[in-house]
Structures are given as C-alpha cells and as structure tokens.
Amino acid sequence: MNRYKIKFLKEAELELKKLDKNLFIKVSKALVKVVADPLAYSxxxxxxxxxxxxxxxxxxxxxxxxxxxxxxxxxxxxxxVVSVNRRDKGKVYQITKERIDKYNTLLQKLKDTKIEINDIFIT
Incomplete structure (x- = not known):
C-alpha cells in the first residue's frame, strides 16, 4: 500500500497550530494513521x-x-486537510463548506496531474 503525503489548507494548518499540546499530539497521531490508509481510517x-x-x-x-x-x-x-475543529453543532461542517467554496478552483486543479503541485497554493 502506498503511503499518502499530507497537505493543509492554510486555515487548517492555523487551526492545528492553535490546539493545546495534548490535542496537537492526538491530532498528529490520527493524521499519521490517515496518511497510512485514509479510506480505512475515516x-x-x-x-x-x-x-x-x-x-x-x-x-x-x-x-x-x-x-x-x-x-x-x-x-x-x-x-x-480542510479543517481541524471542535465539534460544535455542525460548525466544522459550515467552516468546511465555506473553504470548499472558497478553494473550489484550486481543488479542481489538484486532480489535474499535468499541473505541478508547487503551482498550487497549498502549504
């Protein structure tokens, strides 16, 4: 099985950095499992x-x-990674939807393997 790489939308990266140390570690461990097999672990x-x-x-x-x-x-x-947030009455879904709408063109480009990944503005 291929191991996936991980990328973050800039907002998601900021959310991750804002977590306290304990939560940061837990999220990081979960992401390690996700990149090993994203479909099985989610x-x-x-x-x-x-x-x-x-x-x-x-x-x-x-x-x-x-x-x-x-x-x-x-x-x-x-x-x-699009969002890393506390569960709060669907707030994370609203944030996610806003980001998907904001980055829609970018997300379409991600699937075009002819475009260099460095030309797409993701951290």
Whole structure:
C-alpha cells in the first residue's frame, strides 16, 4: 500500500497550530494513521445539515471532541486537510463548506496531474 503525503489548507494548518499540546499530539497521531490508509481510517461525508460535502472524509479525535475533515486526492496520493475543529453543532461542517467554496478552483486543479503541485497554493 502506498503511503499518502499530507497537505493543509492554510486555515487548517492555523487551526492545528492553535490546539493545546495534548490535542496537537492526538491530532498528529490520527493524521499519521490517515496518511497510512485514509479510506480505512475515516468515514465519508456526504450531505450534512443541507450542505453537500460529498468527496470529503472525517475522522474524530479526543473522544469525538475534535473533527478532522479532509479530501483524499488519489491522483496525487495525498490527503488535503480542510479543517481541524471542535465539534460544535455542525460548525466544522459550515467552516468546511465555506473553504470548499472558497478553494473550489484550486481543488479542481489538484486532480489535474499535468499541473505541478508547487503551482498550487497549498502549504
């Protein structure tokens, strides 16, 4: 099995950095498992709170207090973390939807393997 690389939207990277040390470690450990086998270690998202999140996946951390939402880009063998947030009445889904809408053009480019990854503005 191929090991996936991990990329973050800049907002998700900031969310990760804002976590306290204990949560940061737990999220980091979960992400190690995700990159080893993203489909086996996560659940698919589809329709949530009347938002179409099809194609995204989620994994819980810290007794389901934290939700990591990501996109698996099979064409490039990487996982793109979209959001790392506390579960709060669907807030993470709203944030995720806003980011997906904001980066829609970029996300389409990710699947085009003719475009160099360095030309796409992701950390």
């Amino acid at each position: 659940e698919p998202l589809e329709q949530r709170m009347s938002m179409n999140l099809t194609g995204l996946r989620k994994v819980y951390v810290d007794n389901k207090r934290i939700r990591i939402v990501f996109l698996v880009v099979e064409e490039r063998l990487f996982v793109l």
